[in-house]
Amino acid sequence: MASPKKPLRTGMLLAAILALLTVIIAGCGSQSKDNNAATSQATGDTRIIKHEMGETKITGKPKRIVTLEFSFVDAATQLGVTPVGIAQENDDDIDGLLGKKIDFTPVGTRKQPNLETISSLKPDLIIADLNRHKSIYKELSEIAPTIVLKSRNSSYEQNLASFGVIADALGEKEKGEQILAAHKAKMEELKKGIKAGEPRSVLLGVFRSDSLSAHGASSFDGQLLEQAGIHNALQNTSEPTVKLTLEQIAQADPDVIFLVEADEKLISEWKQNPLWQNITAVKKGEVYEVNRALWTRYRGLGSAEKILEQAISLLYPAQSK
Structure with missing residues (x-):
């Protein structure tokens, strides 16, 4: 009469084994997620950029950027990113700045950028000037992540600092440090x-x-x-x-x-x-x-x-x- 109970015990044992395997698999999955999160943080996929108007979260390496001052165009191109939109007054402004032609969409003047044109470009980063654009920071931020830096009426050292922030925002902090070091070496050589x-x-x-x-x-x-x-x-x-x-x-x-x-x-x-x-x-x-x-x-x-x-x-x- 005892023999019918054996299949029941076997079934319970199998259920226990399955439950244990589920826990182990879940634990491995959780650990994998933790490792992925650590890797993401280590590579700087998402970072907080401090600027003149606060802090902005940026993920990855922005490629569709809009620049509203000439020094920001210079910084972006030196870091390997050609802006999709640039504010300028004259058709030859950027040619004179960079010494070459690049493809971009004009987004109005530096004093009066065109928000509709900027939005149509679907940027993933906007770089604005504190002196000119602090009053439209909210509107720019609604279009894309926006950082506000010093350029107009700023000193040479403040512009160097702005370059460093732009490098970080573009996910090129190390490259930016190398470019700044090369620039300072060039200036020291010229001083001779x-x-x-x-x-x-x-x-x-x-x-x-x-x-x-x-x-x-x-x-x-x-x-x-x-x-x-x-x-x-x-x-x-x-x-x-x-x-x-x-x-x-x-x-x-x-x-x-x-x-x-x-x-x-x-x-x-x-x-x-x-x-x-x-x-x-x-x-x-x-x-x-x-x-x-x-x-x-x-x-x-x-x-x-x-x-x-x-x-x-x-x-x-x-x-x-």
Whole structure:
């Protein structure tokens, strides 16, 4: 009579074995998920990027990016990413910035980007400027992950910092560090062309219809020249750029003037004025015209190198022959 119970015991044993196997398999699956999560975190697939307007979560390596300032275009292309959308004022702006043509869609001007056009490009990252775009950060963030950095009215060092953030946002942090190191090495090499203890002070300015918009020591070009040993005539300005009258320029009395986009009518008037004639730079014939886009608008790593190269060639013409 006991024999009928054996199949029941066998069935219970099989059920217990199956249950144990289920637990083991589930445990392995959970461990596999944990390992995958650890790998994802280690490779930086998802990361939090801190910027001027807060923090933005970015996953993977963005490829469809929109840039709303020229220095961001320079940074992205150096890191191997061509923006799908770029804000610009003139059709040849990007050609001048990069020294080559690239395919992209214009998304309005830097001052007034076109949100509809930006949205139509389906970007996976937007890089905006604090000075120009903080008021539309919310609208940009609704289109795609957006980081806001300093470019306009920022210093050279602030632009270097922005480059590092862009590299991290693009998932190219290590490559960005290598590019920055190469840039700094290039700048150090260029500095060797500047005489030790260079005594001349320089004034860089955009000549308007009634005044000069001068770039002080804390401006992008002012600071990079300062670091190279070329001293700015405006040391104690509260802002990167300040408006100067002819009287104030004469008071600063720069040894060299880098003239950007001179207003011919204003210059003609000033040339007749004894104040202009008595400025050291004018008396010594050291007033040089330079390209406004390169010196005041582009603000990228490549631009910084070209600015220093040009400054050295103008200050030491005998060396460049």
